[in-house]
Amino acid sequence: MKDADEILYRLALSFVPKVGSVLTRQLIGYCGSAKAVFTTPRGKLLRIPGIGKFIADNIQQADLLVKAERELALVEKHDVQLLWFTDEAYPSRLKHLPDSPPLLYYQGTASLNHARIVGIVGTRQATDYGRSVTEQIVRDLVPHECLVVSGLAYGIDITAHRAAVQHQLPTIGVMANGLDLVYPAAHKATAQQMRTHGGLLTENPFGTKPDAPQFPARNRIIAGLCDALVVVEAAAKGGALITADMAHQYDREVLAVPGNLGNPYSEGCNRLIRQLKAAIYTNIEDLEKLLNWDLDAPARATTTQLHLDESLFSAEELSVLQVLRQQGAQQIDELGFATQLAAGRLASLLLNLEFQGMIKALPGKKYCLTHKK
Template sequence: MDSSELFYQSALTSVPGVGDILIRQLMSYCGSASEIFRSPLAKLVKIPGIGAVTARSILNPEVLREAERVQQRCEKLHIQQLFYTDKRYPARLKALYDAPAMLYWQGQADLNSQRIVALVGTRQATDYGRRTTEEIIQALTPYTPLILSGLAYGIDIIAHRASLANGLPTVGVMASGIDIIYPYVHKKTAQEMLLLGGLLTENRPGVKPDARLFPARNRIIAGMSDALVVVEAAAKGGALITAEYANNYHRDVFAVPGHLNQQFSQGCNKLIRENKAQIYTRPEDLIEALNWDQSGKKTPSVDKTLALPDFTEEESQILAIFRQQADWHLDELSWRSQIPLGKLASLLLNLEFKGIIRSLPGKKYQLN
C-alpha cells in the first residue's frame, strides 16, 4: 500500500463525516495527513469537532483501501491530485474558508495565473450573448488571462471555444469526475482544452453529475477568479448563484445589461439593479477595475531601502511580500502572509495612513 503523504491526504477526503473545514482542523492539530492516521483514538477525540464516531471512521481500514482505489484510478487516467497544501493548488481558492481540500486536475494551464477571469451565463444563450462573449474574450486576449467557466451549454461552452480560438488558456470546472464529461457533446472541446487549459473538479473519478454538485462547482469558479462576468442569465439559475459566491468572496462582479423584455437578461439586469454587479458596457470596464497595465510596461521595482525596523513584525511581514512584486490582491496577500482577512485589512489601512501603500480598484494594494 502506498505510504506517500498524498495517499494519506487522499484518504482524509474519504472519511465519512469529515468535510473540507474539518480536514483543515485535523491538519492544524496533527501537522500532516499521515500523522492523523497514525494518531491513537484517544488523541483524535480531543481535537475540537472530532467526536468518537468520527475518530473511529478515520481509523477504519476501509478508508485507506478506498484511497488506494482512488489513487490507482487517478494514475491510470493521468489525473493529478492537488491537496490544498500543494503549491500548484489555486492560491486564490486556498484563501477561502470553504475551499475544497482536494482538487483533481488534468491540463497544462497555470492555476495561479497572474490574471484569471470567469465568464458564466445561461445554457440557452442568444445571438446577443454569443457575440458579447466572443467580443469580451477577444478584447481580453492581449492581456493573456486564464478564462474559467463550467463547460455547460450556452455561455460556458461559448467562452471556452472563444478562448481556444484566440489562443487563451481556458479551464472547465466540472460538477462530476474528470473522466465523466457532461454534457458529453462537449467532449471534443474538453479534449482540446487539455492542450492549453485544462479540466478541474473537486469530485473524484467516477462521480456522475448531480444537482447538488453544481452549486459547489460554482463556488470554485467564483473563488478562483479575479473577476466574474455574467453575460446572460434568467431571474434564477446557476449564473446568479456563482455571482452570489463571487460577491461573498469579494471578487469583482460584472453583468452585461440586456433588453428589458428578454428572459435571459432579467438576471443580469437584476444584479445591476441590486448593486451586486458592476455594469459591463465595454472591455475597459473590466480592465480598469482590475488595474491591468494597459501600457504593457513592467512593474516598477520596489525600493530596497525601505526601513523595516520602523514597522511592527506583521507590517514587516506584509512589506516583505511587497518586495517580491509591487501590487497584490487582498486575498493573495492573506494567503501568503497567513494573516486573517479582517486583521490584514486593518494592517493595510495603517500602512496606507503611513503613506507606504495605496489601495487600488479590485481589492488590490500597491507600494507607493
C-alpha cells in the same frame, strides 16, 4: 518530491464521510499531516474541536486506504495532478476561503495562479446575442493575457471556452464530476484542446457523476478562482446567479451584461445590476477600470522585480512586500493567510506601507506593489 504515503493519506482523508473543508483543515491543524490524522489515537481525535464519536469512527474505517490506493492508480493512469490546499500550485485565490476544497484534481498546463483570471458564466439557453457578446468579451481580454474560467456547460460557458482556445488564451473548465468523464459529452473535443492550453479542474474523485447537488459546489470554485466574474445572460433563477452570489460573498468583482426588457434570459443580469450586486458591463473598459488593470504591466509576469533596502522596513513589513512581489496583487485575506499576521496588525502595516508609497490599494480589497525600483 512529495512523500508518497502522505499523498495516499490525503486521498484517504478526502474519502472520510462527513469530513468536509472545515473539518479537514481542523484535523490537519491539530495533527500536522494527513497521515498523522490516521495514526492519532481515537481518544486524542475526540479532543479536537468538531470531531465527535461519529467522525472519529469514520476516520478509522478499514477500507479508506484501499479506496485511496485505487484512486491513486487512476490519478497516475490519467496523468492528473493532485493539489492539496497547502501546496504551492494550489490556487492561492481559493486558499483563504472557508469552504474551498482541501484537495483538487487537475489536468492541464496553465497555472491556476495566473496573474489575471476572469470567470464568464451564463445561461445554457444562450441567444445569438449572448454568444456574440461572450466572444467579444474574450477577444477584448486578449491584450490582458487573462486566464478564462467557466463551467464547460452548454451555452455561454462553452462559448467562452471555445473563444479562449481560438484566441490562444488559457482556459479552465471547472467540472461537477470526475475527470474520467466530460459532461456534456458533446464538449469532449473542446475539453481535449483545453487540456493542452488551459485545463480541467474538479474536487470530485474518479467515477463521480454530474448529479444536481454537484453543480452549486462546482460554482463556488468558479467564483473563488477569478478576480472578476462576468454574467452574460441569466434567467431569473439558475446556476449563473448562484455563481454570482458566491462571487459577491467572496469579495470578487461581479459584472453583468444588460439585456433587452422582456427577454427571459436577461432578467437575471438586469436584476443583478438593479440590486447593485453587479456592475454594468458594456465594454472592456468597465472591467479594466473596476480591476485597475494597466496594459503597460504584462499579466504574464507573476513576480515584480523590486529591490528593497531591508534596513528601512520591519520584518513584518518585509514579509508583506515579499508576498506581493512573488504573488502579485493580493486580497487582504490572502495576505493574512500568507503572512500569518493578525487582521488588525496587517491593516496597520498596509496603511503604513501605502503612506510610504510602496503599495497601493485596488478595488476589491486588494493591494499591489507600486513597481518602484
